[in-house]
Every structure is written in C-alpha cells, then in structure tokens.
Amino acid sequence: MADHYSGDGPVLFFGNHARARPHHARAESRIIAFRIIWIGEVTSIGVMEIVMNFIDYQLGGMGAPSIVHWSFWRGLLFAVPAGFLAAWPVNYWLIKRELKACH
Secondary structure: OOOOOOOHHHHHHHHHHHHHHHHHHOOOOHHHHHHHHHHHHHHHHHHHHHHHHHHHHHOOOOOOOOOOOHHHHHHHHHHHHHHHHHHHHHHHHHHHOOOOOOO
C-alpha cells in the first residue's frame, strides 16, 4: 500500500497564523484570536479530513497507482461530498457557540 501524506499541517499552521492578524487589529486579545481560529478551523478541518481519508481508504483511492487510475477518482468522488457533509453540522455547532467566525 502506498504511503499517504496529507500536507495539511503546514497549511493549517501558517494559514491560520496569518488569519490571526486581523483579529489583533480589532484590539482583540491574542487568546481570543487564536481560540476563534484554532478551535474553529482545526475542529472543522479535522472532522472533514478524518471522514475523507476513511472513505478514500475504504474505496481504495489511497492505494491507486496514479491519479489517472479509476480507483483514485472513485475514492475522490465519494470522499469529497462525505467530508463536506460530515463538517457541516460541526460548522453549524461551532458558529452557534461563537467558536468560529462566519465570514
């Protein structure tokens, strides 16, 4: 089975770190800014990634020899909507409790 590396770690760190700057400009404390960003985004993206990777693995998309192989596209076809649907109630819950900013 092929090793799978999701390069989300650097994107999550640097992307969310950069998004904290506008919160500082509005005189919010750093703790509040990072709470909004890290709890909201990491929770939402974490649920989405776990579901997407599970579906992709179960359908054989992770073991595809290349991106032109049908199993890769079959896995992607089902994993993307599953990840979206899994993250939707999480995002609703986070926005309702003001743990995620709705832009």
